[in-house]
Amino acid sequence: MTRLYCPIREHETRMFVIIGLIAFLLISCASSVPQTETDIQYKTAALETAYQTLLAIPAKTAAPDSVLLLLTDNSRYWLEDMERAAINEDSTEVDKRPFHEILVIVTYRLLQRENVLAEYPDYKMLRFALGEKGILRRAKDLKLGDFEIKNDRGSRGLAESPKVPIMIFKWDEAHWKFDLPESTKLMTRGLETIGVKKDWSNAKTAIYLLEKYYHNVFLNVNETLLNPNLSI
Numbered sequence: 001m002t003r004l005y006c007p008i009r010e011h012e013t014r015m016f017v018i019i020g021l022i023a024f025l026l027i028s029c030a031s032s033v034p035q036t037e038t039d040i041q042y043k044t045a046a047l048e049t050a051y052q053t054l055l056a057i058p059a060k061t062a063a064p065d066s067v068l069l070l071l072t073d074n075s076r077y078w079l080e081d082m083e084r085a086a087i088n089e090d091s092t093e094v095d096k097r098p099f100h101e102i103l104v105i106v107t108y109r110l111l112q113r114e115n116v117l118a119e120y121p122d123y124k125m126l127r128f129a130l131g132e133k134g135i136l137r138r139a140k141d142l143k144l145g146d147f148e149i150k151n152d153r154g155s156r157g158l159a160e161s162p163k164v165p166i167m168i169f170k171w172d173e174a175h176w177k178f179d180l181p182e183s184t185k186l187m188t189r190g191l192e193t194i195g196v197k198k199d200w201s202n203a204k205t206a207i208y209l210l211e212k213y214y215h216n217v218f219l220n221v222n223e224t225l226l227n228p229n230l231s232i
Helices: 007-031 037-055 064-068 073-088 099-113 124-130 135-139 180-187 189-198 202-214
Strands: 144-150 153-158 161-172 175-178
Touching: 037 144, 037 153, 037 161, 037 175, 064 124, 073 099, 073 124, 073 180, 099 124, 099 180, 099 189, 099 202, 144 161, 161 180, 180 189, 189 202
Parallel strands: none
Antiparallel strands: 144 153, 153 161, 161 175
16 A cells, blocks of 8 residues: 655654753753852852751761762662671682772771770761771861852862762752762772782782771781671
């Protein structure tokens, strides 16, 4: 059967395509509207508030759900993965991880072994990460520069190099949320270079730094921490 040519239908099809293109362009333009000075000032103030809120968290007693709301979704998944790894992974598995994760795992195991984390009732990795022994609290001892905001990403670097971020926040649902894994990676980048210069593995570097930091506090800070403590 011969198909009849229908100019009206073809005209309608073209119109739908044009309408679709216009809608796409309008959405694209709306999403790329530059932020006003007022927007930036508001986000900057909100970012400072979010940072101070994180520092003020009482790690031992804070309700986990309220704390998790201050973190990005990937931070929550990462904390779960870190706690599982700290409890279960052996040295072969741990050694495959990036430096910042190895450092978190072995530090957690050391503090768990020495009963430092026994005072935390639950969500021990979360409380450890945000508590006095965690990476965030150590950051407050650094001389930090001003916050930098670019679209939906907030960052903060050292005062001597403010454009090089070590802390990352992301704008989500009209709130700034802390990106814990990314910030941990950035904060420990300088430490990682120690092992690179000595041609050490990430695991050896992490143990070396842990021993240096805790050598006057705990005994047996060594490679045994690369394996889980099955007695805990």
